[in-house]
Amino acid sequence: MTAPLHEARPGTPDTQQGMRRRNLSRVMHTVAAEGPLSRAAVASRIGLTRAAVSTLVDELIRSGLLEELGPQRPGGVGRPGSALAVSGRGPAGIGAEVGVDHLAVCAVDLRGDVRARAVRHGSNRGRRPAPVIEELTRLIGEVTADAHGQGLRPAGLAVAVPGLVARNTATVVRAPNLDWHDTDLAALLPSDLRLTVDNEANFGALAELWLGDGAPADFVHVSAEIGIGAAVVVDGRLLHGTRGFAGELGHVPVHPEGPACPCGGRGCLEQYAGEEAVLRAAGLEPGTDRVGLLAERAAAGDQGVRRALSDAGSALGIALTGAVNLLDPQSVVLGGALSRLAPWLLPSLEQELSRRTAGPACGIAVSRLGPEGPLLGAAHSVVRAVLDDPAAVPVSA
Template identity: 80%
Template sequence: MSAPPHKARPAGPGRVLPDTQQGMRRRNLSRVMHTVGAEGPLSRAAVASRIGLTRAAVSTLVDELIRSGLLEELGPERPGRVGRPGSALAVSGNGPAGIGAEVGVDHLAVCAVDLRGRVRARAVRHVPNRDRSPEPVLGELTELIHRVVAEAEHEGLWPAGLAVAVPGLVARDARTVVRAPNLGWQDTDLGDLLPARFPLTVANEANFGALAELWLGEGTPRDFLHVSAEIGIGAAVVVDGRLLHGNRGFAGELGHVPVRPDGPACACGGRGCLEQYAGEEAVLRAAGLEPGEDRVGLLAGRAEQGDADVRRALHDAGTALGIALTGAVNLLDPEGVVLGGALSGLAPWLLPSLRSELARRTAGPACPVSVSALGPEGPLLGAAHSVVRGVLDDPAAVAERV
């Protein structure tokens, strides 16, 4: 799946650069990269006009970025403009790439995204990872990473970093999976088990899904609650264009909000959690179906055929989602809720009861609920694009490595 080019949105949390001449230079390099990435191709004069610097200052910055392989000149601008045409600038189609990876309960995936937001290489392996120890799982993931990196390098790209999406709680060191109940992992330092040649970031899959929605979604608000629903259910809160991490970085565990306190036991140790009513496996159980490789496809196909048991299970799952979301909506007052992940493919049967329950229980006006166009691709794309955004946020740091 190819992603659209970057839109003009503020970057996520990045490096805080000192207020010195060197810090100003680094910030201005970033401003040039973000402007060309969002609106390019642009001439030097157009960039200078947009960021409020002199043309001479912008030319110096542009020359540095071209030498570093982060920008490229495409030739004269289109004819018809007054005066001598300038050379059009674009972010490089070669050079740095973001490597994104995802560890799912039943799959592994890796992709490479260039600075223009295009997916240039991709590998997926369907494999049951539940209750497997981290070493063999991450060994297989490393094989996929090497395969994707080799394909990307063949096309003239080089890895600027690796970001890994996992279905669990990640410590603030952005390396350690504190707890992933659906994998059976605890206190696992992925930095010890993944290739050391890449700068590494590990984050919860719902957080990367929300960032993908923020950066790539059409019409996504700056304040929203993103729900990533598969076997497990996670959520991410975006406030003013930034992720809300919480004190320990664990914000967003919507799947373990109790819907019915006396309900069935959950892998987290609680009872009656949302995952027990709205996760993929829970819906299959309620519909009387056996889990298969394409669980969502099975449910959607049966629902389209009018299977009463499947439709009832999806209606009940939507109701449970609405109950769990009510507390978050009442507490946070987001502009909207975005349903992503694999269950977004079941939206036609989930949304009616979800919206009805949310509207009935919300104190204020009904909160809009939309469906992510990225679907299950969100976490993987968000991981890869987070590396790309890091390049745009501080291109000088990348240039120093070239």
């Protein structure tokens, strides 16, 4: 995990109790980012006395958030100190993803390790929300039971969905590729877990920020699969927009008089660079591994597939030009399933950005997380909430 920016929690009063909560968070984040560490090493890194850190550490050990690994003598001199590590038992983040053609759930412990996982492949397009969420709930139950068997207890549930989610709610306002409208997932999901629901591109961007290979503090993350979403990270923070709808890159018009889109518009980016659009342009039939088929054909030199991917890259570049000119990000990160097709997408994408942006073109990076980003970002968002406010975590399930 990357080292955090240690800040006051929004709304936390600057009182002794508030300072204690912030310092507990500082200890947790430091050990999570750099551990195992001795108490003295933690004290040195966060600028508190050894006695103050010991008091905080003892509380975190009693809560099951930290554990002692035994004596450690750095450099072989001096009195040995007990090495501290984030506990591999206790709270865990449950992440879930509703995709157009799959459902997935995983459990991540405080160390950031995936400890349990369940996936169901199959189309959800056009299905009503209730039966889909019923299936998802069964997967959540399987993963939670597996986690319990390993000494973990869920600290919360975060769900990634391919659609617009009203800010600070669990309501999917519109998910065009699922044909869902005004769906309150809080009414359908288990009520015993603290719930967060957000757009899959937002969770993918958070995963890139926390788990990626040195993601900058300012970037645009493109999550491209059947649909195309984007998320904007500014100064290390996700930009949601007033209503929570920021980042709908897939419905930016590329050719205003182009084909109709499920969103109600015409000529949207998804109609040129989404998985199904690329398959149509390449003359291929959809299969169980659409992106794998495209990658295989492109690598084999299929000119029709390569041309379709080049055209998709051009469309992506056109749509991204507005975001780059408006936001001036340090980079654009290509994630999702289409990140596997980067060798054939990037040349035309970069060419469009280079000739259309007002200033020097920003860098283009390819996410190593690929389609795993949204699910991992969802689970890690729960873990980060524990690290941010360990005092709020119940000692037992």
